[in-house]
Amino acid sequence: MAITYTWSIGRMYTMPTPQPEFVVNVTWTLTGTDGTNTASIGGDSTFSQEGDTFTPYADLTEAQVLGWVQDQLGENGIANYQANVDGQINSMINPPVTPTAEPLPW
DSSP: OOOEEEEEEEEEEEESSSSTTEEEEEEEEEEEEOSSOEEEEEEEEEOOOOSSOOOOGGGOOHHHHHHHHHHHHHHHHHHHHHHHHHHHHHHHHSOOOOOOOOOOOO
């Protein structure tokens, strides 16, 4: 079962410093689908200014901001979120068996 993942940005929060409309927080969603079943998980990332680069808010692209998020998560973080989505989809395909409370036999 091949799962296709899609990242999206839900919101961005800004502060007026250290630059005007400096992005300090981003909410994001990772969605996975196997063609039949779809699952998602969301999160948020917080940023502070590092280095000398700054992109004005109006010039930001979703790909650029997703790059920030994924850089911050790192390979292990991305793998963990994908594993969560995989687990949700696997539970849809093979629902877990839950115990049933039975009346006492006496």
